[in-house]
Amino acid sequence: MTEPDDLAVFAYFHDVHVDRDNIAHYRGLMRSRLLVNRCNECGHWIYPHRPLCPECLSFSVEPAEVSGLGRLHMWTLIHQSRDPDKPLAAPLLAAAIELVEQPGLRYLSRVVGCPPERLRHDMPVQLTWIEEEGRRWPAFTPLEVG
Ligand SMILES: [Zn+2]
Structure with a gap:
C-alpha cells in the first residue's frame, strides 16, 4: 500500500489540527499503524508530537511504530x-x-x-x-x- 500524501491526510482528518509535527502520526493512522516520534540520537520516544527531543535536544526525530x-x-x-x-x-x-x-x-x-x-x-x-x-x-x- 502506498503512503497517503499530505493532501489525503488533510482531507481524511479535515476536522483535526494536522501540522508538520504530527502529520506522520495521522498518516500512520490511515494505515492502521500507531506511530510515535522517536529520537535518532538517544532513542527517546516523544509524545505529544514534537520535532525536538526533550532529552538530548536533537532535531533528528522520526516516527516509529509502537x-x-x-x-x-x-x-x-x-x-x-x-x-x-x-x-x-x-x-x-x-x-x-x-x-x-x-x-x-x-x-x-x-x-x-x-x-x-x-x-x-x-x-x-x-x-x-x-x-x-x-x-x-x-x-x-x-x-x-x-
Ligand atoms: Zn534524544
Missing part, C-alpha cells in the same frame, strides 16, 4: 460532546495509556470493550482499532491473556 502494548494510567468518562449538534450516544472513555516502550510515554486514546467499573489503574491493555464516522481510530482494550 508495539500497541501498555497499561491504563488514568481515564475519565466524557459525557458532553464537543459538537452540540452531535450529542454522544454513550459516555466516551478517554484514557492515557502508558506504552511499554518507555516509562512516562502516555498516549491519549480511548478504552473500548470494558465497562468503566471494571477499569483498574495499571491494568494491561492492547491496541485495537475502532471505526467512527467512516474513519479508523486507535483505541485500547484489556489485554487478552492466553
Whole structure:
C-alpha cells in the first residue's frame, strides 16, 4: 500500500489540527499503524508530537511504530460532546495509556470493550482499532491473556 500524501491526510482528518509535527502520526493512522516520534540520537520516544527531543535536544526525530502494548494510567468518562449538534450516544472513555516502550510515554486514546467499573489503574491493555464516522481510530482494550 502506498503512503497517503499530505493532501489525503488533510482531507481524511479535515476536522483535526494536522501540522508538520504530527502529520506522520495521522498518516500512520490511515494505515492502521500507531506511530510515535522517536529520537535518532538517544532513542527517546516523544509524545505529544514534537520535532525536538526533550532529552538530548536533537532535531533528528522520526516516527516509529509502537508495539500497541501498555497499561491504563488514568481515564475519565466524557459525557458532553464537543459538537452540540452531535450529542454522544454513550459516555466516551478517554484514557492515557502508558506504552511499554518507555516509562512516562502516555498516549491519549480511548478504552473500548470494558465497562468503566471494571477499569483498574495499571491494568494491561492492547491496541485495537475502532471505526467512527467512516474513519479508523486507535483505541485500547484489556489485554487478552492466553
Ligand atoms: Zn534524544
